[in-house]
Amino acid sequence: MNGRSLNILGLVLVSVTGLAFMLLTPQLAELDTVLDLTVYMIMAVLALSLALIWGFGGILCFGQSAFFGLGAYTYAIAMFNIGESTLPFLLAIILPAAFAALLGYFMFYGRISDVYLGVITLTVTLILFNSVNSTAGPEFHIGTARLGGFNGIPGIPPLNWPFNKTAAIDLEGMFYLATGSLLATYFGLRLLLASQFGRIIVGIRENERRAELLGYDPRAYKLATFTIGGALAGFAGCLFANWGNFVSPTIFGLAQSAQIIIWVIVGGRGTLIGPVIGCIGIQWLSAALGANQPSGGSDLWSKIFANAPLILGVILIAFVLLVPKGLVPTLGDIGLSLVRRRRAREQRGFEPQQAE
Amino acid sequence: MDLVALLAIQVLYAVASLALISVGLAIIFGMMRVINLAHGEFLMLGGYAAIVATSHGISIWVAMLVVAPIVVGLIGIIVERAIIRFLYGRMIDTMLATWGLSLFLVGLTTAIFGNTTVGISAPLGSIQIGAYRTSAYTLFVIAIAIAVLGAIFAVMRWTRLGLIARGTMQNADMAAALGVNPPRVYAVTFGVGAALSGLAGAVLAPVSGVFPTIGVAYVAKSFITVIGGGAAILSGTVSASALFGTINQIATFVTTPVFGEVALLAAAIVLIRLLPQGITGRFFRRGL
Numbered sequence A: 001m002n003g004r005s006l007n008i009l010g011l012v013l014v015s016v017t018g019l020a021f022m023l024l025t026p027q028l029a030e031l032d033t034v035l036d037l038t039v040y041m042i043m044a045v046l047a048l049s050l051a052l053i054w055g056f057g058g059i060l061c062f063g064q065s066a067f068f069g070l071g072a073y074t075y076a077i078a079m080f081n082i083g084e085s086t087l088p089f090l091l092a093i094i095l096p097a098a099f100a101a102l103l104g105y106f107m108f109y110g111r112i113s114d115v116y117l118g119v120i121t122l123t124v125t126l127i128l129f130n131s132v133n134s135t136a137g138p139e140f141h142i143g144t145a146r147l148g149g150f151n152g153i154p155g156i157p158p159l160n161w162p163f164n165k166t167a168a169i170d171l172e173g174m175f176y177l178a179t180g181s182l183l184a185t186y187f188g189l190r191l192l193l194a195s196q197f198g199r200i201i202v203g204i205r206e207n208e209r210r211a212e213l214l215g216y217d218p219r220a221y222k223l224a225t226f227t228i229g230g231a232l233a234g235f236a237g238c239l240f241a242n243w244g245n246f247v248s249p250t251i252f253g254l255a256q257s258a259q260i261i262i263w264v265i266v267g268g269r270g271t272l273i274g275p276v277i278g279c280i281g282i283q284w285l286s287a288a289l290g291a292n293q294p295s296g297g298s299d300l301w302s303k304i305f306a307n308a309p310l311i312l313g314v315i316l317i318a319f320v321l322l323v324p325k326g327l328v329p330t331l332g333d334i335g336l337s338l339v340r341r342r343r344a345r346e347q348r349g350f351e352p353q354q355a356e
Numbered sequence B: 001m002d003l004v005a006l007l008a009i010q011v012l013y014a015v016a017s018l019a020l021i022s023v024g025l026a027i028i029f030g031m032m033r034v035i036n037l038a039h040g041e042f043l044m045l046g047g048y049a050a051i052v053a054t055s056h057g058i059s060i061w062v063a064m065l066v067v068a069p070i071v072v073g074l075i076g077i078i079v080e081r082a083i084i085r086f087l088y089g090r091m092i093d094t095m096l097a098t099w100g101l102s103l104f105l106v107g108l109t110t111a112i113f114g115n116t117t118v119g120i121s122a123p124l125g126s127i128q129i130g131a132y133r134t135s136a137y138t139l140f141v142i143a144i145a146i147a148v149l150g151a152i153f154a155v156m157r158w159t160r161l162g163l164i165a166r167g168t169m170q171n172a173d174m175a176a177a178l179g180v181n182p183p184r185v186y187a188v189t190f191g192v193g194a195a196l197s198g199l200a201g202a203v204l205a206p207v208s209g210v211f212p213t214i215g216v217a218y219v220a221k222s223f224i225t226v227i228g229g230g231a232a233i234l235s236g237t238v239s240a241s242a243l244f245g246t247i248n249q250i251a252t253f254v255t256t257p258v259f260g261e262v263a264l265l266a267a268a269i270v271l272i273r274l275l276p277q278g279i280t281g282r283f284f285r286r287g288l
Helices: A003-028 A031-056 A064-082 A086-109 A114-133 A171-194 A196-206 A208-213 A218-244 A254-267 A273-291 A300-305 A308-322 A327-348 B002-032 B039-055 B060-082 B091-113 B136-158 B160-170 B172-177 B182-208 B212-229 B233-254 B257-274
Strands: B126-129 B132-135
Touching: A003 A031, A003 A171, A031 A064, A031 A171, A031 A196, A031 A218, A031 A254, A031 A273, A064 A086, A064 A114, A064 A218, A064 A254, A086 A114, A086 A218, A086 B257, A114 A254, A114 B091, A114 B212, A114 B257, A171 A196, A171 A218, A171 A273, A196 A208, A196 A218, A208 A218, A254 A273, A254 A308, A254 A327, A254 B091, A273 A308, A273 A327, A308 B091, B002 B039, B002 B132, B002 B136, B002 B160, B002 B182, B002 B212, B002 B233, B039 B060, B039 B091, B039 B182, B039 B212, B060 B182, B091 B212, B126 B136, B132 B136, B136 B160, B136 B182, B136 B233, B160 B172, B160 B182, B172 B182, B182 B212, B212 B233, B212 B257, B233 B257
Parallel strands: none
Antiparallel strands: B126 B132
8 A cells, every 4th residue: 555545545534524423413412512522623723733833834932821811812802892793703713814914924924043032922921911911900901892801802702604693503503613613724725735835845844945046935835824823723712602602811831731742742743633632532531530529628649639730731841751752643654664564574585575 | 319319229120130140041041052951949049948947047138148059069060061061052951951851850849848939027027218118138139149240240350260161151161171170160060050050049039939940930030131131241141131120110019010010021032032142141251
């Protein structure tokens, strides 16, 4: 089996599983399970946004949650002011994208190194968190929407059919929308990466100087990648604001940013399916740890095991030290070496060693 | 006039605290090219070390100036041996691993101390400036910052240890060929950087109180200072703290503390766009 047919097999597998999951889950599962799964799907879209810019664009963004939060807040504020979701939905994508473009302009055209880039995106996230957190008073409002500071904004109206205010989305509809968005994002990114643009950004990740000498402007390509990532994260944020009908500044927080990074590094950089798997797996784990929290448990061990940051921190360190490529590429490598070994054994009998 | 004097002290204090919280990070970054994202948690641990020591009856001065640096310095050396040394030369991975460490430490201290703010009251009372009163502790923080920066300058400039450190920083292979053991230098450097962070965290603990996630409040500012300063450890830290501290404090004075921080960040982003190598990439290039 060569690479191309493996690729097609993977695509078919993902689309069949994805569609089956989307259509069957609401029939088979309880409503609260569907609700939980919806947020996993939304977060997986967010994971894909970082998978694109970090895994393929080579841009380590520690502040992906900034665009996510911006999307959620934009949707909430616009929704209270407009009352009909078509424009807020679009704004929730455009505004984070514009912010990403502005920030990206300073970073990429300043030609700062990867490490500084990580630090700056991290700082932007923290500043956004602090600023929004401090807007609790009634004097902070945009139009009719109160910002609410650390209390967040409750009671955000849900999405409706474009230009039809009465047809608001229900919980099951939200699940279909989230899962559909995830599948659309996944295949959209596959298409993007197969295009010329995708090949150029991977080329820049591999060797920026070489790409530049071949006549491509890495700054412009990185800026475009970063902007697409920002738009996707904003889109996920809009869905998230819909899911809980609530946003609070914690979605800008450091913990949220760290989670996105962990999803991608656990799943594997340079793949799209890896971060989705990582995202769902880690969220499931966090939920399980949180559920295990014993009521009133006071001994140290129970506190430690119910402590999501602690566990996530250990996972992050362990993966960086032991499985730096992430689960999916590592499993792929193991599989490939097994296949190679078997093929070599079969061939050793009849013909001299043949190069792959 | 009194107001000007008061504002001057406030600005000086902002600069001094920025320099204090950044210098440990600057040493680790400048010497080892390691971005330590657990830096804020080292500061936080310094605060807790001081508070725990004080509650065991140790004098607050000893707790802040002796216990906290030693405890956090030891933690730093353990971290270097257990995690960082496997990742030299892999900058991004170091960042990720230290971020994991940061989450781990936040989780651990939450499990041990609970998610509440503990404080120690600032010693020294207050002083009178014309019609205004300000805490004498403010002046103490400024003095400590000057003392720490002076001590680093003296060690780096005039001692054998400083010579070895500077040599390893410039060319690790050459230093190794001359009989220095770079891994040992790195471990010591990391420990010293961590100890200074612990000291800073302890000294600032009476001002801000200590809680497990306080590192977040420090980490952004100190990174911006170190990056804005550029490669030279001392002159970079001092010049960037002076610039950002002044901007931060004046914006705070005019609006609110939060917008002071926003102004600091905006200034930093513009600065990095103009001077990608930091201030010392263009000015004071021969500084330490």
